[in-house]
Amino acid sequence: MSTVLVTGGSGFIGSHCILQLLAQGHQVRTTVRSLKREPDVRAMLKEGGAEPGERLSFFAADLVNDAGWHDAVAGCDYVLHVASPFPATTPQHEDELIIPAREGALRALRHARDCGVKRVVLTSSFAAVGYGHPPRGVPFTEADWTNLDDLSLPAYVKSKAIAERAAWDFIAREGEALELAVVNPVAVFGPVLGPDLSTSVYLVQRMMNGLPGCPRLYFGGVDVRDVADLHLRAMTDPAAKGERFLAIAGECMSILDIANILKARMGDAARRVPSRQLPDWVVRVGALFDPGLRQLVPQLGMIKNASNEKARRVLGWTPRSNEEAIVGTAESLLRLKLLKG
Ligand code: NDP
Numbered sequence: 001m002s003t004v005l006v007t008g009g010s011g012f013i014g015s016h017c018i019l020q021l022l023a024q025g026h027q028v029r030t031t032v033r034s035l036k037r038e039p040d041v042r043a044m045l046k047e048g049g050a051e052p053g054e055r056l057s058f059f060a061a062d063l064v065n066d067a068g069w070h071d072a073v074a075g076c077d078y079v080l081h082v083a084s085p086f087p088a089t090t091p092q093h094e095d096e097l098i099i100p101a102r103e104g105a106l107r108a109l110r111h112a113r114d115c116g117v118k119r120v121v122l123t124s125s126f127a128a129v130g131y132g133h134p135p136r137g138v139p140f141t142e143a144d145w146t147n148l149d150d151l152s153l154p155a156y157v158k159s160k161a162i163a164e165r166a167a168w169d170f171i172a173r174e175g176e177a178l179e180l181a182v183v184n185p186v187a188v189f190g191p192v193l194g195p196d197l198s199t200s201v202y203l204v205q206r207m208m209n210g211l212p213g214c215p216r217l218y219f220g221g222v223d224v225r226d227v228a229d230l231h232l233r234a235m236t237d238p239a240a241k242g243e244r245f246l247a248i249a250g251e252c253m254s255i256l257d258i259a260n261i262l263k264a265r266m267g268d269a270a271r272r273v274p275s276r277q278l279p280d281w282v283v284r285v286g287a288l289f290d291p292g293l294r295q296l297v298p299q300l301g302m303i304k305n306a307s308n309e310k311a312r313r314v315l316g317w318t319p320r321s322n323e324e325a326i327v328g329t330a331e332s333l334l335r336l337k338l339l340k341g
Contacts, residue, residue, distance in 0.1 A: 003027040004235070005076045007061070007108060008083025010037045010044075012198035013123060013188060016228040017080050019048045022055060024232065031061040031072050031083065044193035047336070063104025073111040078235050081108040082123040084163065086156065088199045090291045094155035101159035105167045112178055119179035119241065121234045122167050126186040126220060127160035129246065130304045139305040142184070142244045154295040164244075171242075181234040185227045185247040186220030186306060189325035191332035204329045207259060209340045210272035214255040215283045217296060218303045220248040221258075223325035226317070233315040245311040249319045252305050253326075261326045269334050 004021050008014040009030025021028045022045075032041065038058045045052065059072035063083060073079060084101045091097055105122060112120045130140040132147030146153070146161040153161075164182060171180045187200045197205060227247050234240040256277050262270040280300050287293040311317040320328075333339050 001025045001027065002077035003029065003075055005029045005031065005059075005072055005079045007031045007079070007081050007104075009041050009058075010196065011082060012192060012201060013185075013224055013227055014080075014082040015041065015044045015048065015193050016190075016224045017082060017231050018056065019045060019050050020225075020228045020232055022050050022052050028052065028056045029059060029072060029076065030056065031059050031068070033060065033062050035060050040194060040196075047193040048191075063100040063107065066107065069107055069111045070115070073108075073115045073117060076112075076115065076117050079108055079112045079117055079120045080123070080231050080235065081105060081120055082231075084123065084159070086199050088202050088292070090295060091155055094158060097155045097159035098162055101163035102166045105163040106170055109167060109170050109175070109178065109180070113174070113176055117178060119181060119235060121231050122164065122180060122182045123231070124164040124167075124182045124184045124244065125160040126184055126246065126248070126304075126306060127157040128164040129184050130306060131157045131161070135302060139307045140246070141307050142246055142310055152298055179241045181240040181242070182244040183227065183230050183234055183247055184244055185222050187222070188224050188227055189221055190224035190226075190320075190328040192329060192336065192338070193332075195336065195338060197338070201329050201333075203255075204258070204262070204326065205333055205338060207255070207262060207273050208266070208270065208330060208333060211274045213274045213276045213278035213282070214259050215278050215296065216254065216280055216301050217299055218252045218254045218301075220252050220304070220306050221322045221325050222247045222249045223320045223328060225328075226319040226325075230311055230315065230317050233311075233317060237315050239314050243310075243314070245315065245317075246306050246308055247311065247319070248306045248308045249322050249325060250308075251322075252303050253322050257322075258326055261323050262330055265323070265327045266330050266334075269330070269339065272340070
């Protein structure tokens with residue numbers, strides 16, 4: 001069994017990666033910004049069914065400085081670099097996201113190379129694949145890249161595209177024997193393990209707690225358990241070296257589709273879920289006052305399908321359905337009492 005570092009173990013995807021690594025018998029390390037988070041992370045893992053004791057160790061490290069990184073990485077066979085800022089709100093300046101995303105990826109790779117790690121798996125995003133393009137009928141694949149010349153890209157989208165580019169450039173120029181594989185998830189749902197909600201999960205919480213209606217937005221979905229599974233496959237499969245893999249369950253969903261799934265599957269707990277589509281003009285007016293909505297306006301009505309054929313064919317990945325992912329989130333929010341009473 002191997003020693004694996006997961007950066008950002010306090011996060012939604014990071015915690016599920018830790019659970020699956022432990023289940024496979026690996027020795028696991030994780031970085032958190034503050035060691036005070038250790039009890040929270042252990043509580044999340046317990047919620048997921050694991051009490052790893054000394055098979056899991058914690059290291060303090062921030063994406064934006066070198067302190068703690070060498071100790072976290074030295075002696076590891078693999079690194080899953082999951083940590084990156086993913087706020088629900090728009091930052092004052094895009095560099096608040098771009099700098100930690102890019103510098104964090106380069107820091108993880110540099111320390112991994114210097115410590116003789118075999119492979120890094122980077123959690124990138126569909127944000128690095130499918131933005132800044134005119135509407136198209138053909139599904140996006142791993143051959144596509146977000147067009148960074150588009151000046152209307154949201155800061156988060158830019159941060160992920162720039163970070164992934166920087167990672168591949170690093171490997172090409174100075175990676176030496178270090179290998180890189182990249183996972184590009186669409187919006188991630190599935191069971192949450194604690195009260196700190198990722199931005200994607202926050203959407204389901206807001207819908208369950210009541211929204212005025214469903215904006216005409218579409219996106220791909222995937223279950224966090226399948227995203228973690230794809231990271232583990234990309235970590236060890238020889239065929240994943242130097243490759244990126246889209247993580248998407250199936251067809252794009254609209255917010256109204258999500259509402260319909262919640263209403264059909266969650267019974268009385270879904271009583272506040274909206275059942276009507278919001279006209280685009282309502283969203284546009286709202287966007288005049290809300291910067292969060294403003295960055296969604298260019299996406300109204302845009303359907304961006306993407307293919308999971310590569311992950312299925314190369315790595316034997318078989319994701320759950322959109323419906324299972326959405327219901328997994330809603331059931332866990334209910335179980336953890338994270339919904340309005
Ligand atoms: P979370 O917000 O749950 O997790 C983000 C993690 O990154 C947390 O552990 C957070 O630590 C850590 N982090 C953020 N900033 C820093 C920093 N400056 N230094 C150290 N750690 C930092 O989000 P997710 O789990 O959903 O996201 C994880 C990764 O997956 C990110 O790279 C995100 O871009 C990517 N992703 C997510 C998708 C989704 O829909 N959820 C879709 C596609 C990609 P702390 O607890 O201290 O804040």
